[in-house]
Every structure is written in C-alpha cells, then in structure tokens.
Amino acid sequence: MANITYIESNGTSTTIHLNDGWSLMQGATANGIDGIVGECGGSCACATCHCYVDEARLGDLPAASDGELDMLENVAAERKPNSRLACQIKATAALEGLIIRLPETQE
C-alpha cells in the first residue's frame, strides 16, 4: 500500500491511500479526482489517464511497457520525460509518498 498525492492542474492537492494492486488511475476515479479520465477502464487503450511523475521518484516505478510507451504518443497534453499512464502504475510500498501531477487536459 502507498499514500499517493495527486496535484491537479489548478493546484488542488489530494492524498489518497491505495491498497496494493490498485492502479493510480483507479485511485483517482474512485475518489473523484478530476484530471484523470480513464475512459477505457484501465486497459492501456485510451491515453486519458496521463500524469507526470515526480522526477526524483521515477526510479521507484517499474519501467513503462511497450504498449504504454506507444499510447503515451497519443496523450492530449504535452508529453514529458516523466509522462506515464496512471492505469499502468500499481500501488506498492515502494511508491509511498509519491507525488503525481495531472495535466490540464486528457482529451
């Protein structure tokens, strides 16, 4: 499990406690954090759960799969080196305290 902090583009910050196995997308949609859409339900098919991961913590995350890297080419907001899809990041103890920032738009 891990406490994850989501910072929306308007500055709103919300910290959510996620059980192991929950994706960062699921944590956001279940708790009504605007800024994560997750249209495809977490299937890595729509690129509407784009987030920017705290760069200092990038190394704590498993690397993005080829499928995720492909879909990151379709994000609506600017793709940055720390861009990830929240549906592909599962909560583990290694992510405790992680901060992710959400883009202005997902579609």
Add this chain to the structure above:
Amino acid sequence: MSAPLQPEDSVVIIGAGQAGVQTAEALRTLGFAGAIHLLGDEPHAPYHRPPLSKAWLAGEMDAAQLVMRSPEVLARKNITLRTGCTVRAIDRATKTVALADDSHLPYTGLVLATGSTPRTLNALNLPGADAKGVLALRSRDDASAISAQMAVCVEKNLGVVVIGGGFIGLEVAATARKKGLAVTVLEAAPRLLGRVLAPVLSDWYAALHRSHGVRLVLDAQVAALEADAEGAVCGVRMQDGSVVPAGLVVVGIGVAANDQLAAAAGLECERGIVVDACGRTSDASVVAAGDCTARRQSDGALLRLESVQNATEQGKSAAAALMGQERPFAATPWFWSDQYDKKLQMAGLSTGADAWAVRGDMGADLSHASFTVFHFKGATLLGADSVNAGKDHLAVRKLLDAGVSPTQQQVADTAQDLASLIAKPV
C-alpha cells in the same frame, strides 16, 4: 433545434453506464447548472465494463476498483444518481418518464443511454437454451455469475463451452484458459470475427487460441443444449450428434440495442434509436448515446457501434445538443480487445474492404508478434487492425482523421514512418 437548456431546467438520463455518465459530466462541463437525474437499473454505481471479461472475470480486481464514478463523486457534481431504478415509459407529450415504482419524473431534456442486451440462444430456437449455467456477459452481475460457475468447473473438472467467436466470447475463452479450464469455442461462421477482421487476422486469432489450448470449432452447428436432472447444463449437442461436455456455456452471439422504451414512445428506431451525428433523435427534446443508438450517416445508411469510444463521443455530442450546440461525432472509430498478452486495436470501419496489406511481424511462434493489417477499398484506406502495435494504431487514426490514404506499398514498408505521411500544413 430546441432551445438550449436553462438553469431551471431538468435533465433525465436513462442509463448509468459509460454513455449516461459521460453525458451527465459533459453537461456540467458545458455549464448546465440545472438538475441532472441519472437513472441506472442495476444495483451498482457506474462501473467500467471493459474489465468484466478480463481482470474482473479472472478475479484480479475487487468491486471498488471497477468503479467509474462513485455516488459521492457524482453528488459533488450535483448529479443525482438513482440505482436499481427502472423506467417503465416515456411520455413525450407531458415530458415525463414513468418509473417502475409508479412515480414520475419531469424533464426538459431527456437522454437515452439504455445500452444493449445480449442475444440469447432462444432467438436461435435452440432446445435447452434456458438450462442453468447458460450465461451471457453484459453486466457486473453477469460476469460474477460466470466467474462463480467457472470456480465450480475448476472444482469439478468440468469444461467451458463458448458459443460465438466474437470479442466477448474470445476474451472469456482466454480468461478461462488462464484459470486452467478446458475451453471449447463454437463459431457458426467459417472464421473468427468474420464481420470485422481481414481473413488473415481471423486465421491468426484462430491459431493464437489454439496455441493456448482452446479447442476451436469453426462452421459449428449447435443442435441443442443438454441439461442434467437438476436442470443444469451438462453439454452442447452438435448437429452431427456429438456432444461437447460443459459445466458452463457462455453465449456471446451479439447484442440488440435497448430501444424498446424509445420505440414505445414513438421515436424513430431501426435496430436502435436513430440519431444524427450530434446524438439527436426525432424529438428535439430527446437525445441518445452509446450502444442503444443507430447513427444515420450522410449517405442515409445506419451505423451501429458498440464501443467505449462511441459511448463517450456520443455522450459529449448529446450533451452539446441539449445545450444548443453542434458537436458531431466525426472522429475515426476505434476499438480494442485484450486476449492473452495480445492487444488488438482497431481503427476505422473495414466493411467493404477488397484488399489488405500487412505491416510488421505476424510472428512464426506468435509470441513476439507485432503487426498491423490494413484494409483498403481500391486505393482508399478504410481502417487497420493492430496487434501489439499501438504506434501503428495511433498513426492510422491520425491518417484517417486527416483523410489521408497511403498506398499498400507504403504501409507494408516498416521503414516508412506512417505518421509522416500526414500532410503538414504549408
């Protein structure tokens, strides 16, 4: 067009799935401040359907993870969710809907997002179609019932039969194999997914499933379902008299649009609620979105799409239409299906294709496959189906959105960057 909604107005949305939720949220995004009643006939708050045939069925996620929008989140947006709420009738003259509990809800704008219902074997007049353990997959409860019966099959070492080699059937087959169950897929047509995939890809998917141990029967002619003394299904009898034993039969033979309420209210329906590109029905106060619709195209033909993208796009269009805005759904249709470790991503509409070209490696041993099959009609690109090739898929969507048709030679050449073929503005 009707007058745009005013703050004192009220919108009733029948259906709390992807399309209904999308329409409700889009109305708020567009600034509608009036009441929104989101009516769902299922007991659950809005949830994601795509995982039902995969991670949910496999038991890899819990109910909270499936939630699309919780009641609290909807309440924060002043969207009133009513679950377990069945609509009995629509009265367009008085602009009210009648609920199963005999109460009435008035509306200024009405959204029909009623979804679709799986076709049953009764439609094929198959004896035994009502046996226990003959199940279809549409809702969370359907998937839970299938999952529970799969557990029984694991325990008693019984096989699973899937009737219908479409997306739902094949995804369920893949999940059942993951659980170690013996799986037989019975497809009436000579190839899998024959209406949507190129023959070469149908063959590839047949090989994929067989490589995972699925017994696949094409041209299958089912005669009847056999039940034991307790009325539980125990096998599928074929026309040739052979019987495939089964402790569970999953039926995936397509869906029918839920257009009964609309038809009874006198709205134009034809295999679905007829809408224009903006989600408008034949009544200016009523819009529709998602699986329940049949979209009238510019050439007059009706297009039925059953996909997440269709639900979300039509939801946005329908909300805009109620606000007096034109927002046609014009984007290239796309769809996906996850089976085993393969992600199929489809772009465009391939109906009418007369030529195909393959880009990439279809994989002699299947495991490292990454390729795209392009559908052409003459020199025109109609669409493409990508397997573990998301980059191709996204490039094709952009090409089709831009109205650009590369040649068969260009798409087959992996040295050719597809995205670069989109004309740059001068």
